[in-house]
Amino acid sequence: MTTTLDDIAGLLHAHGLALSISPDGRALCAPFQLPGGVLEVMVLVHPQGPVVELDIVFPFVVPAHRAGAVLEAVGLANMMLRLGRFDYDAAHRRLLYRAFHAVADAPVTAAQLLLLLRTGLLISEQLQLPFQDVCLRGGHPGLPVAELLEGARAFVQPEVQP
Secondary structure, three states: OOOOHHHHHHHHHOOOOOOEEOOOOOEEEEEEEEOOEEEEEEEEEEOOOOEEEEEEEEEEEOOHHHHHHHHHHHHHHHHHOOOOEEEEEOOOOEEEEEEEEEOOOOOOOHHHHHHHHHHHHHHHHHHHHHHHHHHHOOOOOOHHHHHHHHHHHHHHOOOOOO
């Protein structure tokens, strides 16, 4: 049994998420408003393999002179991630977050899709502003990693009892 874009659209629609099919028919797309701007979310199904792909495109174009810093920031951030990765699309000078879910011999479930989507949006939201600082304001490439570390510390910091 294979999973199609129509299957995914139906599962997401049942949970109140309306994604539209892209003009080329290869992806489901929807904008998500976050504090740093609108992220374009795309869900694709790879026909050659049972894989669902989530792409989140950041809402800014990277200036050519900042490409080196962005690549360094992407590499540093990717070392900290457990799910997905950041990519720099040099042809379009765009920053993306990508995550994949393998679909073996059963169709993908709503729970699997929602977990993939929520996790991707959470990571993208956490790092959108630090990446913007690196890309557009000359920030240090270590800013996204510092944000990841700070978020991880807050998440696992034990409560201290007096």
